[in-house]
Amino acid sequence: MSAVPASADADYAALPCGCRVRTSRDFLGRTVATVEERGAECPRADHQPGRVLLMPGREHARPE
Numbered sequence: 001m002s003a004v005p006a007s008a009d010a011d012y013a014a015l016p017c018g019c020r021v022r023t024s025r026d027f028l029g030r031t032v033a034t035v036e037e038r039g040a041e042c043p044r045a046d047h048q049p050g051r052v053l054l055m056p057g058r059e060h061a062r063p064e
Contacts, residue, residue: 017042023055029063031055 011023018039026032033053046053054060 012036015039015047017044017047019044019047021053025063031060 019042020037021033022036023033033055035047035049035051
């Protein structure tokens with residue numbers, strides 16, 4: 001999955017598992033998150049630094 005390059009309007013967020021991510025939009029307008037730092041207690045194997053994740057939820061599925 002290819003994300004839009006990081007820019008000044010990229011946002012940083014913390015996931016419920018404790019991972020810190022940088023959010024942006026992909027070419028379809030969906031919100032994606034690039035894992036910046038893995039949370040100490042995170043049980044998810046796919047939450048590795050540099051990995052791009054599709055953010056869940058209806059609010060992230062449509063363009064701004």
